[in-house]
Amino acid sequence: MCMLTLKHFVLQKEVLNLYRQVTRASRSIPDPAARSETVAWFRGEIERNKHLTDVGVIESRINTTLRELRQVLRVS
Structure with a gap:
């Protein structure tokens, strides 16, 4: 099991805010x-x-999802 850092908790909050x-x-x-x-x-x-724990990968996924979201909302 991987120990979660403060950065993980910050990213978790960022994902929740993104969901909102x-x-x-x-x-x-x-x-x-x-x-x-x-x-x-x-x-x-x-x-x-x-399941992701790598901070760099999580940040990359957040950025990718933001781009995809902007694209989806533009089309609608």
Whole structure:
């Protein structure tokens, strides 16, 4: 088992804040199905990556997800 550092907890909070942003931003999507699909997609990303412990990889995934989110919200 890997010992989690302060940086891990900071990143965890960042992911939670990002989830809140996604939820709020999804309100601008007019189609309810697309809105719930966007939130479900993001939640799936969190679940898929929850096992990661490498800080660099976690930061990279956060940045990638932010780019993807911006792209999804632009299209909608």
